[in-house]
Amino acid sequence: MKNNLINNSNKIFRIDDLEKMKLSNLKRDGDYIVLDDISKEGILESNIYEVNKFYEMVGAWCALTNDTNGSSFIELEISVCVNGEFSKYFTYGKWRLYGDNLYYNQDDKDVYMDCDEILTKDDLKADAFKFRVKMTKYTKLFLIVITYESQKYDKTVDEELFKKDIEKKYDVPKLNQNMVPVIGGEMCSATTTAMLLKYKGVDFSKFDCEFEHRYVASLVADRGHNSPTYGNWTYNTVVMGAYGFNGYTFRVENFKEFIYLLDNVGPVGISIRGDTGVYKTGGHLMVAIGYKIKDGKAYVLCNDPNINERFGEGLFVYYEFELDYFSNFFRGMCYVIE
Secondary structure, three states: OOOOOOOOEEEEEOOHHHHEEEEOOOEEEEOOHHHEEOOOOEEEEEEEEEEEEEOEEEEEEEOOOOOOOOOOOEEEEHHHHHOOOOOOOOOOOOOOOOOOOOOOOOOOOEEEOOOOOEEEEEOOOOEEEEEEEOOOOOOOOEEEEEEOOOOOOOOOOHHHHHHHOOOEOOOOOOOOOOOOOOOHOOHHHHHHHHHHHHHHHOOOOOOOOOOOHHHHHHHEEEEOOOOOOEEEHHHHHHHHHHOOOOOEEEEEOOOHHHHHHHHOOOEEEEEEEEOOOOEEEEEEEEEEEEEEOOOOEEEEEEEOOOEEEEEEEEOEEEEEEHHHHHHHEEEEEEEOOO
């Protein structure tokens, strides 16, 4: 991220940080951590990181794993500390691009893992974490991001924002999930990922000339949950990494930070829940492609894969959400692609 956005809800470990960790059978090779020349598997072990108290954590990584013989994999494991005691390591499974990727819910004394989230039990909070990464030949690791919720998204908006008219808008391809047969209703996250990757110039049409986002859904699929699920936050962002981009989950704590992302990074995927003013949702993903302020009113400009003409004549994906609605349904969790 240009001029790293620093807050209390994310830890970003880039190649210079990873190189300083404990590397067993691993080495740095240019911009990547890779296996040494003689071993079959290596392990990276982090330090212990003390952070603000949190009750939910999500991990993500960026690594190239697309070898021709299909033997490479990467596995991220995270342990969190509650009341001075570290949990077991929770795994995101052995993952590779084009692989049959899966893992299952996991449980420990004070902590459990539900799909992509590591959560504390009984209103307890964790205050530290550590992680390790297992990887094989042909795997090239270049980023680890740990995101945690230490405070709720602050809906307060700086009134300075409203003093002059402005518009910032990225030209992101429009994809509608509902057009895809059978799985369309389940793939808002995969469609969001597809729009972000297409914005970066990736073309999937040779794999699926009718619905490129259907092919992306097959890449992000988590086959250990609901056989499969396409909304796993981690598995969506690691696909971005497998195409060579810095892609990761990132939690903003307020609207100012969100605008910083749009200004300095580009379009971002956003997780929402609630009343959008167009429909209500218990959980959904879309792409924020910009914002505008006109006559003292603010709007967040979005490519919403759920929106089509059933909500109004001429509507297709693009929609301008008034800030009052946006502040109520935005959860603070983003998909970032650099």
